[in-house]
Amino acid sequence: MDRRQFLTLPAKRQQTAAKAETAGFRTDSGITAYTGEFGTAQAVHLLKRAMFGSTPEDVTWAKGLGMDAAVDALIDTVTAVTTQPLNTYGEDETGIAPGTTWVNSAPPPEEGDLDRMRWSSYKAWWMKVMINQSRSIQEKMVLFWHNHFVTEMDMVNDSRYVYKYNTMLRANATGNFKALTKAVTLDPAMLKYLNGYLNGKESPDENYGRELHELFTVGKGPDSAYTEEDVRATAQVLTGYRINPVTMEAYFESTQHVITNKEFSSFYNNRKITGKTGAEGATELDDLLDIIFDQQEVSKFICRKIYRFFVYYLIDDAVEQNVITPLAKIMRDNQFELKPVLKALFKSEHFFDPLNMSALIKSPVEFAVGMVREFGVEFPTDYMAEHEALNAIRNHCANMLQDLGEPPQVAGWEAYHQAPQYHEIWINTDTLPKRNLMSDSMISAGGFGSVKIDPLSFTEKLSDPSNPVTLIQDALDLLYRIDLSDTSKAKLKNIILLSGQSPDSDYYWTDAWNEWKSNPNAANRSIVENRLQTLYKYLMNMSEYQLA
Secondary structure, eight states: OOGGGTOOOOHHHHHHHHHHHHHTOSOOOOSSBOOSOOSHHHHHHHHHHHSSOOOHHHHHHHHHHOHHHHHHHHHHOOOOOOOOOBOOSSOOTTOOOTTSBOTTSOOOOSSSSHHHHHHHHHHHHHHHHHHTOOSSSHHHHHHHHHHHSOOOHHHHOOHHHHHHHHHHHHHTTTSBHHHHHHHHHTOHHHHHHTTGGGOBTTBOOOHHHHHIIIIIISTTSTTOOOOHHHHHHHHHHTTTEEEETTTTEEEEOGGGSOOSOEEOOGGGTTOEEOOOOGGGGGGHHHHHHHHHHTSTHHHHHHHHHHHHHHTOSOOOHHHIIIIIHHHHHHHHHTTTBSHHHHHHHHTBHHHHOGGGTTOSBOOHHHHHHHHHHHTTOOOOSSHHHHHHHHHHHHHHHHHTTOOTTOOSSTTOOGGGTOTTTGGGGGOSTTHHHHHHHHHHHHHSTTOBTTBOOOHHHHHHTSSOTTSHHHHHHHHHHHHOSSOOOHHHHHHHIIIIISTTOOTTOHHHHHHHHHHHHHSOOHHHHHHHHHHHHHHHHHHHHSGGGGBO
């Protein structure tokens, strides 16, 4: 369903988009360093793309550093996650007490529901990690890699492996793409998910070998020409890897390894891997990755995916020439280190081109986590109450088509790869009302999943809450990526904050706010709180709030 049936963009945006479509390109800008203004609009754009949402404190921080230093800090900062999923389900057959972590427990019984009971614990934990993220691109990159190197919990069927996979992605999130690919190949969750742990010399399993080429490295674009011969040779290289369920580590069983030579197609320059015996067979994986990563299409393929995730979903000839190709060269020149690529992209004229701002529809996770972060929603301190609140939000994301830990297929969520709709898939007649239901509930007195937005606390962080004109502009700067017309802002002020008073009666709101600040009794609080709830509910129900 075309999201334009539900999102009515401002006239200026429609005209710009129409002009771009007619011309056959989105923008001719490239990765030359951006030297323009770095004000609130640019800072919020950077933060919303690199993180989940942008708080008032985040914006002040970024503007204080300036664009160059802010990008460096976002990409260089790596924060250790010290929490782990807890037993929030009660009785545990492996002896894990309620409130303690199960991530290093004994293997769960093959029969029974124990592992399934851990799923919500893991997903709620991950939701909390994203909400509590530092000022870093790290968590956005974890989600990116989760969608790229897909595993599904119901197919891995061991939450311990899934948790470990998450921490592996986080540890390598902005590191080296080639090293990450090797780590993924040997990870127990991936070995389980794509049958790598069953791959043996008697009948080499091609599942992972196929996806390594098609989805993980060279892709299946017009310049990718790997063959079935390459898939078979890859499967043979990867024979012999098994999982120790106690240590949760992969190991190499040399007796299950194909020791004959493996030959690759002309796409890979007819390279050959000499078969090795014994423990030396494990070194063939490095030979395989050398062959694959020598193909230039690897760097182009992953740069296209990074672009679609962080900038825009359409890649035309101009973007391919001016952005993808030079970024791919940076990647190759830096031996597949990710940070130089990310910094070049996020500091580029192209990234800050107005045509690429307010151009992406938020994914359900971006929508939910961004809203919680931006409004500073507080969670219960009791671990069970906190879990229930986090799980309610996570479950609502699932109902809006994005369930953490459960991409619908090995190719990931359709919105990141399915042409021609791409991110428009997030919005339809079922999911848009669910977004509105969540934001309405969060700002209402009842809250959502026992947590809610405190409109007074959020408003106090703005530059001049007693001034209705400034209040509305500050809120729009943080929550929207498209500015409203002066007429629309005047209507918001007059109808909501001034309760229908004459347009020049700004003092009505100013007096109400100042009275509450000086005498914060229930009656004074109610006057300002009700109007702020109505204002933010209205803003979150508008189409502009769905854009990042």
